Amino acid sequence: MLLQVLGTAAGGGIPQWNCACPGCSGARAHPHWRRRHASLAVQAGEDHWYLVNATPDIGDQIEARPGLQPGPGLRQTPVAGLVLTDAELDHTLGIARLREADSLQVLATAPVRQALLDRLHLGAVLGPYTSVSWRELPPRGAEPLDGGGGGGGGGGGASAVQISAIPVSGKRPRYAADAPDDDAWVIALRLYEPASGASAVYAPALAAWPDRLQQAAAEADVVIVDGTFWDDEEPRRTGISTRTATGMGHLPIDGPGGTAELLAPLAARCLYTHLNNTNPLVDPAAPEHKRLARLGIEVAQDGMVIEL
Ligand code: MLT
Ligand code: MN
Ligand code: ZN
Numbered sequence: 001m002l003l004q005v006l007g008t009a010a011g012g013g014i015p016q017w018n019c020a021c022p023g024c025s026g027a028r029a030h031p032h033w034r035r036r037h038a039s040l041a042v043q044a045g046e047d048h049w050y051l052v053n054a055t056p057d058i059g060d061q062i063e064a065r066p067g068l069q070p071g072p073g074l075r076q077t078p079v080a081g082l083v084l085t086d087a088e089l090d091h092t093l094g095i096a097r098l099r100e101a102d103s104l105q106v107l108a109t110a111p112v113r114q115a116l117l118d119r120l121h122l123g124a125v126l127g128p129y130t131s132v133s134w135r136e137l138p139p140r141g142a143e144p145l146d147g148g149g150g151g152g153g154g155g156g157g158a159s160a161v162q163i164s165a166i167p168v169s170g171k172r173p174r175y176a177a178d179a180p181d182d183d184a185w186v187i188a189l190r191l192y193e194p195a196s197g198a199s200a201v202y203a204p205a206l207a208a209w210p211d212r213l214q215q216a217a218a219e220a221d222v223v224i225v226d227g228t229f230w231d232d233e234e235p236r237r238t239g240i241s242t243r244t245a246t247g248m249g250h251l252p253i254d255g256p257g258g259t260a261e262l263l264a265p266l267a268a269r270c271l272y273t274h275l276n277n278t279n280p281l282v283d284p285a286a287p288e289h290k291r292l293a294r295l296g297i298e299v300a301q302d303g304m305v306i307e308l
Helices: 022-029 058-064 089-098 110-118 122-126 211-219 287-294
Strands: 002-007 039-045 048-052 079-083 103-108 131-136 142-144 162-169 186-193 198-203 222-226 269-273 297-299 305-307
Touching: 002 058, 048 058, 058 089, 079 089, 089 103, 089 122, 103 110, 110 122, 110 131, 122 131, 162 198, 162 211, 186 211, 198 211, 287 297
Parallel strands: 048 079, 079 103, 103 131, 198 222, 222 269, 269 297
Antiparallel strands: 002 039, 002 305, 039 048, 142 162, 162 186, 186 198
16 A cells, blocks of 8 residues: 655644744744645545545645646646545545546545535535545445546446545534534544555544454554644643633544553554644654654654555
8 A cells, every 4th residue: 555645734734824933933034844634545545535524735745746737648646536434625625626636536424525515615616627526435334536547347447456445533513513413523444455454543633442443453553643733731731722722623643542552552553644834843852752752653744655
């Protein structure tokens, strides 16, 4: 299985356009601190990639990775579709940027699709530009990703990767705060390659750590999860919010109930993504990197290629 890390920042990015916090100022002064919005590309077949989440940076993210650039046909693209982990704006604003596509396949859970259609009106808005096909990600069972190339029989091609949704929490985006509760508002993705038996878990938004996620993480080769905030007080201490990290729907990395103590015992290669610009990990020289390294945990970098 081949994964490409397209971005590793939380909403706003690093630097965020209206922010002069130490992380954002540092990123203006030191380009290697910069991070694009969190996203992952998954190879489903030869020249056939799915992007997990569509960020405001999606055009630049596609352009930055040779395997995702178009050609040789005039409008031939290896980007086969999108998989969404939630309906948050930092993971969905990029959908409209792909309106030049001949057609666009979007895999999402029912509440996420409903929010995009009923609240953001993406169906009505994109209809005149492209043909969007919405495929439901059921909260149980595995779905093959279309591998392209038509390998064997009609329909979609041989699929290298199966995808399953693990419901994580009922955290809704602010624009859908009054929408019905459902534990599939936010999911973790399990990516499984039957040919090799390899599996990966991708969960950039974690308000909780349910048993099914623990089970998938315990069996996985790679686990990439929500590293928005270092500790629970970070949003209040840095002055960006009156809420704690958990109050904002993000389990912190450090401290009791934090994700570091959940990841440390796993056999998998574990990495953090979706870093907020207030997170001390934004500074590559921060001592927090050494603390994670001692636990065997990494911080994902934009452009990382993960082969498993
Ligand atoms: C989040 O991860 O909590 C959201 O993306 C916040 C936001 O919409 O800015
Ligand atoms: Mn986010
Ligand atoms: Zn900032």
